[in-house]
Amino acid sequence: MNDLAERDRAVIWHPFTQMQTAPAPISIARGKGSILYGTDGREYLDMISSWWVNLHGHAHPHIAQRVAEQLQTLEHVIFADFTHEPAVELAERLLAILPQNQKRVFYSDNGSTAVEVALKMAFQYWHNLGLLRRKVVALENAYHGDTFGAMAVGGRSAFTAPFAPFLFDVDYLPTPIPGEEADVLKRAEALFTDDTAAFIVEPLVQGAGGMVMYQPEILDKLIRLARQYGALIIADEVMTGFGRTGRLFASDHLTEKPDLMCLSKGLTGGTMALSITTCTQAIYEAFLSTDKHKTLFHGHSFTANPLACAASLASMDLLLSAETQQAIQRIVQKHSAFARQLAAYSTVENIRQQGTLLAFDLRAGEQTSYFNSIRDAAYTFLLEQGILMRPLGNVLYLMPPYCTTNEQLDYTYAKIKELLHTL
Ligand SMILES: *Cc1c(COP(=O)(O)O)cnc(C)c1O
Numbered sequence: 325m326n327d328l329a330e331r332d333r334a335v336i337w338h339p340f341t342q343m344q345t346a347p348a349p350i351s352i353a354r355g356k357g358s359i360l361y362g363t364d365g366r367e368y369l370d371m372i373s374s375w376w377v378n379l380h381g382h383a384h385p386h387i388a389q390r391v392a393e394q395l396q397t398l399e400h401v402i403f404a405d406f407t408h409e410p411a412v413e414l415a416e417r418l419l420a421i422l423p424q425n426q427k428r429v430f431y432s433d434n435g436s437t438a439v440e441v442a443l444k445m446a447f448q449y450w451h452n453l454g455l456l457r458r459k460v461v462a463l464e465n466a467y468h469g470d471t472f473g474a475m476a477v478g479g480r481s482a483f484t485a486p487f488a489p490f491l492f493d494v495d496y497l498p499t500p501i502p503g504e505e506a507d508v509l510k511r512a513e514a515l516f517t518d519d520t521a522a523f524i525v526e527p528l529v530q531g532a533g534g535m536v537m538y539q540p541e542i543l544d545k546l547i548r549l550a551r552q553y554g555a556l557i558i559a560d561e562v563m564t565g566f567g568r569t570g571r572l573f574a575s576d577h578l579t580e581k582p583d584l585m586c587l588s589k590g591l592t593g594g595t596m597a598l599s600i601t602t603c604t605q606a607i608y609e610a611f612l613s614t615d616k617h618k619t620l621f622h623g624h625s626f627t628a629n630p631l632a633c634a635a636s637l638a639s640m641d642l643l644l645s646a647e648t649q650q651a652i653q654r655i656v657q658k659h660s661a662f663a664r665q666l667a668a669y670s671t672v673e674n675i676r677q678q679g680t681l682l683a684f685d686l687r688a689g690e691q692t693s694y695f696n697s698i699r700d701a702a703y704t705f706l707l708e709q710g711i712l713m714r715p716l717g718n719v720l721y722l723m724p725p726y727c728t729t730n731e732q733l734d735y736t737y738a739k740i741k742e743l744l745h746t747l
Pocket residue numbers: 434435436437439467468469470526531532560561562563564588589
């Protein structure tokens with residue numbers, strides 16, 4: 325164990341980590357492009373975009389420059405009663421690329437809070453209209469974050485079990501994966517009622533739930549059904565946003581656009597903590613009143629932090645460039661070709677792709693949970709080959725930054741094949 329890892333061990337409590345049994349953390353000194361450099365000189369190809377946040381590679385000079393300039397101009401200012409250029413410009417530029425019905429941007433600072441805000445907007449929308457609606461419909465297996473409201477609308481699992489008594493009730497629909505669509509639609513017909521306040525989904529890809537993918541057509545149908553009962557639609561695009569699905573947003577694949585959207589992770593290109601919740605004009609207007617009780621009483625200390633907004637503006641420059649848009653399509657093509665090769669492996673099943681996201685299940689025998697050992701074996705094997713991937717149970721997935729080169733992808737594909745031969 326190196327010095328930094330030892331000092332870490334003495335003082336740090338890591339996220340999602342059983343501290344008693346976890347191996348020593350890997351010390352990272354710096355990053356460039358898709359590569360992370362360890363303090364011991366080892367290199368790791370970051371094929372999961374550092375927990376799904378990084379879009380353009382690490383320590384990108386354009387983002388660094390823009391944040392550095394902002395840091396010398398205005399680092400932060402209270403966002404109630406005050407405003408600043410980066411927040412306004414970012415909202416303008418985001419609304420220009422989001423589905424056209426999205427009209428207002430509310431800032432917070434991580435994906436979970438973006439979901440909390442969307443839920444509070446939805447509940448208070450009905451409250452402000454003087455209509456009582458209590459029910460939320462969500463998908464089984466969903467992940468919407470780790471704060472209480474976000475946990476409540478997520479699928480119930482070992483992760484939420486200790487908190488189950490404290491989570492509000494939610495009605496769940498099974499994920500409409502290919503083959504299950506008709507059944508799910510039938511279940512939905514019985515589930516949506518005039519009491520449904522909101523229907524929340526991770527559109528097309530359930531990330532933390534195991535990169536479970538489903539088609540836009542069935543989501544359109546479910547949204548239309550929910551709308552027959554007047555329910556508000558919340559698209560949690562915290563993971564799917566900013567190009568991951570091959571389009572800018574997963575909602576771009578849909579005919580039916582959501583009423584509320586949650587974005588974070590890639591929002592700043594993975595540089596800083598920032599998130600937004602956006603909504604339609606109708607939702608916004610339900611909060612307008614001379615009666616102060618109709619105000620959305622929500623905010624965070626670092627709401628619309630100028631540095632984070634500057635990082636986001638720089639990331640947008642890069643994301644919308646022809647170069648990045650071509651890179652996204654290049655990765656989509658490379659993944660497709662690799663997916664076809666994977667089909668020949670008996671140790672692989674359930675191969676699925678949505679844009680730059682490619683996932684498949686390792687045939688795991690009896691145990692197929694997050695806690696099983698095939699996961700640890702795969703994780704360790706790939707790490708030893710200098711590839712950072714973090715299987716979700718027996719689900720192996722690729723979510724590379726868009727700057728990842730063909731050589732880096734080919735290297736990763738080859739090592740995955742080697743791994744498959746060892747299973
Ligand atoms: C990661 C994630 C969240 C939570 O975001 P945090 O920034 O980790 O709080 C919410 N929803 C989805 C779909 C996510 O993938």
